[in-house]
Amino acid sequence: MRLDCPLCGPRDLREFTPRGAAVHARRPEGETWSEAWHHHLHLRDNPAGRSEELWYHGSGCTAWLIVERDTATHEVFSVRLAAEGGA
Amino acid sequence: MRLSGYGRVDRTQSVPFRFDGRMLTGHPGDTLASALIANGVRLVGRSFKYHRPRGILTAGSEEPNALVEIGEGAGRVPNVRATVQEVHEGLVAHSQNRWPSLERDLLAVNDLAAPFLGAGFYYKTFMWPAAFWERVYEPAIRRAAGLGSFTREADPHRHEKAFASCDLLVIGAGAAGLMAALAAGEAGADVILAEEGAEPGGRLLAEAEEVGGRPAQDWAAATLARLGAMPNVRVMPRTAVTGAHDGGTYGALERVSEHLAHPAPECPRDCFWRIDARVAVLAAGALERPVAFPDNDRPGVMMASAVRAYLHRWGVVPGARIALFAAGDDARRTARDLAAAGVQIAAVIDPRADAPAPEGIDAPYFAGGQVVGTSGRQGLTAIRVRAGGRVRRIAADVLAMSGGWSPTVHLACHMGGRPVWDEALGAFLPPREGARGAVPGLIPAGAAAGVFDTAGCLASGLAAAGEALSRLGLRAPRIEVPEAEDDPGRSVPLFRVSGKGRAWLDFQNDVTVKDVELSAREGFVSVEHMKRYTTQGMAPDQGKTSNVVALAVLAEATGQTIPETGTTTFRPPYVPVPLGTIAAGAQGKGFAPERFTTSHDASAARGAPMIEAGLWYRPSYFPARGETTWREACAREVAMVREAVGVADVSTLGKIEFRGPDTGAFLDLVYTSRFSTLKPGRARYGIMLREDGHVMDDGTTARLSDDIWVMTTTTAAAGQVMAHLEMVQQCHAPGMATRFTSTTDGWAQFAVAGPRAPDLLAQVLDGGHDAGSFPFMACAAVTVAGVAGRLFRISFSGEHAYEIAVPARHGAALWRLLCAYAEGLGGGPYGMEALNVLRIEKGFPTHAELHGRTTAFDLGLQNMLSPRKDFIGKAAATRPGLLDPGRERLVGLRPVDKAGRLLAGAHLFKRGAKAIRVNDQGYLTSACHSPTLGHDIALGFVSAGPERMGERLSMVDHLRGVTTEVEICSPVFLDPDGARARS
Numbered sequence A: 001m002r003l004d005c006p007l008c009g010p011r012d013l014r015e016f017t018p019r020g021a022a023v024h025a026r027r028p029e030g031e032t033w034s035e036a037w038h039h040h041l042h043l044r045d046n047p048a049g050r051s052e053e054l055w056y057h058g059s060g061c062t063a064w065l066i067v068e069r070d071t072a073t074h075e076v077f078s079v080r081l082a083a084e085g086g087a
Numbered sequence B: 001m002r003l004s005g006y007g008r009v010d011r012t013q014s015v016p017f018r019f020d021g022r023m024l025t026g027h028p029g030d031t032l033a034s035a036l037i038a039n040g041v042r043l044v045g046r047s048f049k050y051h052r053p054r055g056i057l058t059a060g061s062e063e064p065n066a067l068v069e070i071g072e073g074a075g076r077v078p079n080v081r082a083t084v085q086e087v088h089e090g091l092v093a094h095s096q097n098r099w100p101s102l103e104r105d106l107l108a109v110n111d112l113a114a115p116f117l118g119a120g121f122y123y124k125t126f127m128w129p130a131a132f133w134e135r136v137y138e139p140a141i142r143r144a145a146g147l148g149s150f151t152r153e154a155d156p157h158r159h160e161k162a163f164a165s166c167d168l169l170v171i172g173a174g175a176a177g178l179m180a181a182l183a184a185g186e187a188g189a190d191v192i193l194a195e196e197g198a199e200p201g202g203r204l205l206a207e208a209e210e211v212g213g214r215p216a217q218d219w220a221a222a223t224l225a226r227l228g229a230m231p232n233v234r235v236m237p238r239t240a241v242t243g244a245h246d247g248g249t250y251g252a253l254e255r256v257s258e259h260l261a262h263p264a265p266e267c268p269r270d271c272f273w274r275i276d277a278r279v280a281v282l283a284a285g286a287l288e289r290p291v292a293f294p295d296n297d298r299p300g301v302m303m304a305s306a307v308r309a310y311l312h313r314w315g316v317v318p319g320a321r322i323a324l325f326a327a328g329d330d331a332r333r334t335a336r337d338l339a340a341a342g343v344q345i346a347a348v349i350d351p352r353a354d355a356p357a358p359e360g361i362d363a364p365y366f367a368g369g370q371v372v373g374t375s376g377r378q379g380l381t382a383i384r385v386r387a388g389g390r391v392r393r394i395a396a397d398v399l400a401m402s403g404g405w406s407p408t409v410h411l412a413c414h415m416g417g418r419p420v421w422d423e424a425l426g427a428f429l430p431p432r433e434g435a436r437g438a439v440p441g442l443i444p445a446g447a448a449a450g451v452f453d454t455a456g457c458l459a460s461g462l463a464a465a466g467e468a469l470s471r472l473g474l475r476a477p478r479i480e481v482p483e484a485e486d487d488p489g490r491s492v493p494l495f496r497v498s499g500k501g502r503a504w505l506d507f508q509n510d511v512t513v514k515d516v517e518l519s520a521r522e523g524f525v526s527v528e529h530m531k532r533y534t535t536q537g538m539a540p541d542q543g544k545t546s547n548v549v550a551l552a553v554l555a556e557a558t559g560q561t562i563p564e565t566g567t568t569t570f571r572p573p574y575v576p577v578p579l580g581t582i583a584a585g586a587q588g589k590g591f592a593p594e595r596f597t598t599s600h601d602a603s604a605a606r607g608a609p610m611i612e613a614g615l616w617y618r619p620s621y622f623p624a625r626g627e628t629t630w631r632e633a634c635a636r637e638v639a640m641v642r643e644a645v646g647v648a649d650v651s652t653l654g655k656i657e658f659r660g661p662d663t664g665a666f667l668d669l670v671y672t673s674r675f676s677t678l679k680p681g682r683a684r685y686g687i688m689l690r691e692d693g694h695v696m697d698d699g700t701t702a703r704l705s706d707d708i709w710v711m712t713t714t715t716a717a718a719g720q721v722m723a724h725l726e727m728v729q730q731c732h733a734p735g736m737a738t739r740f741t742s743t744t745d746g747w748a749q750f751a752v753a754g755p756r757a758p759d760l761l762a763q764v765l766d767g768g769h770d771a772g773s774f775p776f777m778a779c780a781a782v783t784v785a786g787v788a789g790r791l792f793r794i795s796f797s798g799e800h801a802y803e804i805a806v807p808a809r810h811g812a813a814l815w816r817l818l819c820a821y822a823e824g825l826g827g828g829p830y831g832m833e834a835l836n837v838l839r840i841e842k843g844f845p846t847h848a849e850l851h852g853r854t855t856a857f858d859l860g861l862q863n864m865l866s867p868r869k870d871f872i873g874k875a876a877a878t879r880p881g882l883l884d885p886g887r888e889r890l891v892g893l894r895p896v897d898k899a900g901r902l903l904a905g906a907h908l909f910k911r912g913a914k915a916i917r918v919n920d921q922g923y924l925t926s927a928c929h930s931p932t933l934g935h936d937i938a939l940g941f942v943s944a945g946p947e948r949m950g951e952r953l954s955m956v957d958h959l960r961g962v963t964t965e966v967e968i969c970s971p972v973f974l975d976p977d978g979a980r981a982r983s
Ligand SMILES: [Zn+2]
Pocket: A005, A006, A007, A008, A009, A057, A060, A061, A062, A063
């Protein structure tokens, strides 16, 4: 599998680390514990199909990426930089 | 027997080799199989379960019978297919699965017991008593059954792995593959042409045909020469593509030096390739299917196409009287070519009643006939033919058979796709692109796509290249398809012949027609269940010659059609890949990178044993003359720091350097306490949390000047913290003007600790050192012997201490200097053991305590959670459950009896309570003997610990069988108000 990093181009899977659902990149408002924080930290969909994930290009440019892909076929639909509003 | 005028081997040279101790000779270009045939060897192995005599069946990697062990001693490789192994001078091969010898195999009695050894025998017979399975049954079965054996010694072979990328990967260099590579190469595409065999050409080398008006072998050679002249085409012989994976990645196994008598020492035996291809053409050909008739496994019964390959490619014939049993016109070429070579044809048997007699062959012909039996103890001597209502015996030493062809669809199905049954062709075809599980970008061509005539294969290869080129955005060149044989002939699939006696399907795992029928009778009617029940297709050959035939038998037994019956799942690898090759590069030191500090050599020269800290190697202690144990050295080094001065290499700590006006604000977000107020020239201790409120790491961050900030992390978490900082900035604070980079390897950093530390610094720093004007937690740029460096007054030992950093290239020199000065002041270097004791005495946590389940509250650091700003983990850290006073919280522990031993990992229980889980009060995370206090000390976590000072508990280490009475105390054992560090 390869990911097309917006900064580096298509690179081998082993340069990247998956870090779970892209939800992780979207921090809720508020400094006190809330239902929104509970959802953010603990509740995850586990789709067999199209999903949005957070990946780290740790052995490349160190960009955090929002990757849209199909968990069943491994087809990748899009790769965006989290820093550029991808999150 | 070798025939003159045939074959591509180099007869001017002889190659001596050994098979089962016999010295034989072959020629360059021979496989072990062709050389054995040339030497008249028919019996080459014993079967897996029944120890039946077996001979060579095929001429390719699908070979189920002719498995041998190659080499001797530790380098012996089992289960090598004689049809793949090339002969070379000094080759040593042994047959397998026989004792004491191939001719007199005592376990052949299994064959007499065959009625009891059918499918499911093991499951049914050895069920009870359960305890017998491991002790009695399994070892006995393992001894009797099985293929080759392991040496149980370390693998002495060199293996390699490599990576490649290309526009187009062409899998297979037969007619279709050569044509596809030629067209794509002419178009300027980057092409890799991978060919499993030693010589590209495929069936073109194995048939007496013409292509473009010249012998097919010559056309193949000329095409290869053209490809060889193209810089954009890479031809890889001896390279089997083993798997199709996500995103156009293909695995391939290259046999690099298995065929060489004297490979260079640095030359690997084999190489595992990962090839990234934008498009691929599957031109892997087709496999001829055996026919299941009674006793069809005798040595001498061979595939018809293999017999032709041995004749045309290697110039050998496996017998003197050869019969042919086939239901296809194409297989008749075997009789035609052998007759032309002067070999006697014993009979031609064709089950098609309406098939005309073969022309020009002087042999009995049986239309509508079937082979219903064979005889010959260790090799075929006669066949029994049923035709016209009677059965006759015909003397023959070879029976060439063909049940039809199965396209090599394996790779096309590696991503879960199912092959498609083509009724007209009587064969499975690759799934169509776009079908569920089909491999994207893999275009089948030639026989792999069900095209069985040479002209059709050439045209199909050209068309596939055209399709590939259009996807690559390249223009297809004008190439004519050369003239070639364009009639695939008529044929009907022939799967089985009924009759008395066992008819083999899976030669390698000894599975017969009866086994599959039994499986169906007992309810295992799904093909996946049948496979597991009978083990059909589960041997190393993965059922290449047997899957489709077994499926046809199962379909018949269950009254279904073949497509209704379905197929099993195709999984990589297509051919066996040695584990050593998959692990290439990861053995021994290759398993993980090693990181060395700049003081490594000097420490090693002092005899310091090294311990691993992540990937780093750090000195454990520095033995002095007369010391016999590490504890003596450690105690001396601790006393040295407490009383004089010690130096230690702390370069392994993570160092991250920041620039930018928003750095302070960013640090406020990642640390729990405020850093934006930190003044230039000062450092501050901080902790950072994960978003779930638990502590991730701790360390100090120093502000060297207005715009230069340096963060230190623990050695263990350096990588994790770096990734975390990137995530926080990119996802949560992309607008903040700060950037940072890891400088861990750029700086050598040394701790200088102890009451005489200021004296040492005064000697080593240019311009001297005034401790009075450089208070605790100060930092500054300094020069050391003319080198620009950095000085931090921070302490991990509780003593008056510094860390001094210089660019890594000066590290080794500064280390020698620091050691020399320290020794002049009554001190010296100290290692990890002493470093650990010093910090436990002071109650400083490391990742033994920051183990991922502890909070700031647990560590007694709740005051560092700033209420006046947001930080990562804040919302979660303030959950009531994470602030519950009853949580297991950090305390110190000391033995009630000074001699008592404390052990990290031990658990704590109330005195008198049973030492079981429900009574657990907490556990020890760090423990050591404190030479300063003269007894063991420990850090640990105890329920409501800080409220239980002075309480006595029982420490129980179940693992090491130690029980010690302990008392809860402050985690700071020494100098609780920190006066020494601030002095
Ligand atoms: Zn990148």
